[in-house]
Amino acid sequence: MTITKVFAPAKVNLTLHVTGQRKDGYHLLDSLVMFADVGDRVTVMSAPKPLFEVTGPRATGVPTDDTNLVVRAAALFDIPAHIILSKYLPASAGIGGGSSDAAATILALSEITGDTCLPEGVTDLGADVRVCLMRQAARMRGIGEDVIPCPGLPPLFAVLANPGIEVPTPAVFKALANKANPPMPKRLPHGIKTREFIDWLASQRNDLEPPALSTAPVIADVLQALASLPEARLARMSGSGATCFALFETDKAAKGAAQLLSDQQPAWWIEPARLS
Ligand SMILES: C[C@@](CO)(OP(=O)(O)O)[C@H](O)COP(=O)(O)OP(=O)(O)OC[C@H]1O[C@@H](n2ccc(N)nc2=O)[C@H](O)[C@@H]1O
Numbered sequence: 001m002t003i004t005k006v007f008a009p010a011k012v013n014l015t016l017h018v019t020g021q022r023k024d025g026y027h028l029l030d031s032l033v034m035f036a037d038v039g040d041r042v043t044v045m046s047a048p049k050p051l052f053e054v055t056g057p058r059a060t061g062v063p064t065d066d067t068n069l070v071v072r073a074a075a076l077f078d079i080p081a082h083i084i085l086s087k088y089l090p091a092s093a094g095i096g097g098g099s100s101d102a103a104a105t106i107l108a109l110s111e112i113t114g115d116t117c118l119p120e121g122v123t124d125l126g127a128d129v130r131v132c133l134m135r136q137a138a139r140m141r142g143i144g145e146d147v148i149p150c151p152g153l154p155p156l157f158a159v160l161a162n163p164g165i166e167v168p169t170p171a172v173f174k175a176l177a178n179k180a181n182p183p184m185p186k187r188l189p190h191g192i193k194t195r196e197f198i199d200w201l202a203s204q205r206n207d208l209e210p211p212a213l214s215t216a217p218v219i220a221d222v223l224q225a226l227a228s229l230p231e232a233r234l235a236r237m238s239g240s241g242a243t244c245f246a247l248f249e250t251d252k253a254a255k256g257a258a259q260l261l262s263d264q265q266p267a268w269w270i271e272p273a274r275l276s
């Protein structure tokens with residue numbers, strides 16, 4: 001039996017500019033994305049018939065049927081598999097948990113089958129799956145299908161915080177007042193130091209922050225708590241929320257701040273993370 005284990009990192013939208021809307025309702029984005037060293041785990045075993053299990057500390061409420069993006073991703077391959085999804089990331093949280101799980105499943109099954117081409121239907125799994133397959137710093141445009149790697153950026157040290165409420169992505173896009181906002185500059189930073197990179201990020205935006213705040217006002221408390229942490233240089237929301245992040249210049253500062261925030265807010269999901 002072949003066993004393949006693949007990590008499914010949290011996706012963090014360091015910036016998220018909404019630049020337009022297509023006729024089918026999907027929004028055009030310009031987003032700089034990095035991946036965290038915290039995430040879910042997908043274990044795939046070749047098996048005589050398909051079997052799917054969800055375990056882990058954040059398994060509650062995650063679908064175990066064929067609506068799970070892992071099952072949908074596995075269905076793109078011709079071989080049956082026993083798949084165990086270990087959930088560590090909160091769901092509907094703006095950090096692409098389901099998309100990253102789907103990408104990890106595709107990577108695992110590609111390794112098992114030896115297929116080097118992506119199966120057809122990947123894009124239909126969700127707008128974020130392409131960038132999650134790349135799992136490195138990337139610029140994402142279009143509705144998520146246009147993804148280019150962004151080498152030359154320093155890793156960042158972050159605290160991720162989620163107040164425990166699920167924020168559905170469609171509701172946040174619907175509440176967005178202005179759909180046509182400026183994109184990021186044509187050329188993104190390259191070969192810069194951490195402090196300059198964070199200063200540059202501070203000059204960019206997440207256009208979904210205002211509509212997410214109107215949908216879930218607790219996000220303002222999360223941003224305020226993150227911004228108040230010692231040595232925090234920037235606090236911002238990821239994706240359509242509710243997970244927010246604070247950025248620090250060192251690993252030590254991020255880990256200390258995560259501990260402090262966990263003491264203040266024991267009910268929130270809080271993780272220190274390295275982003276790259
Ligand atoms: C907003 C982002 C930013 O990275 O992240 P999350 O907040 O979901 O993590 C993504 O674009 C989300 O990607 P994903 O979660 O895969 O979205 P999908 O399943 O394809 O779409 C869910 C719904 O979001 C809206 N949607 C999504 C992507 C997009 N470019 N425009 C949209 O309007 C649509 O209403 C769609 O029906």
Ligand SMILES: Nc1ncnc2c1ncn2[C@@H]1O[C@H](COP(=O)(O)OP(=O)(O)O)[C@@H](O)[C@H]1O
Pocket residue numbers: 062063067068069070085090091092093094095096097098099101102128169239240241
């Ligand atoms: N593997 C999965 N993990 C979490 N949620 C999933 C998964 N597959 C499907 N879903 C469904 O997708 C919805 C969005 O979850 P998720 O991908 O975590 O959102 P987001 O992209 O905002 O972080 C959830 O409400 C859940 O019902």
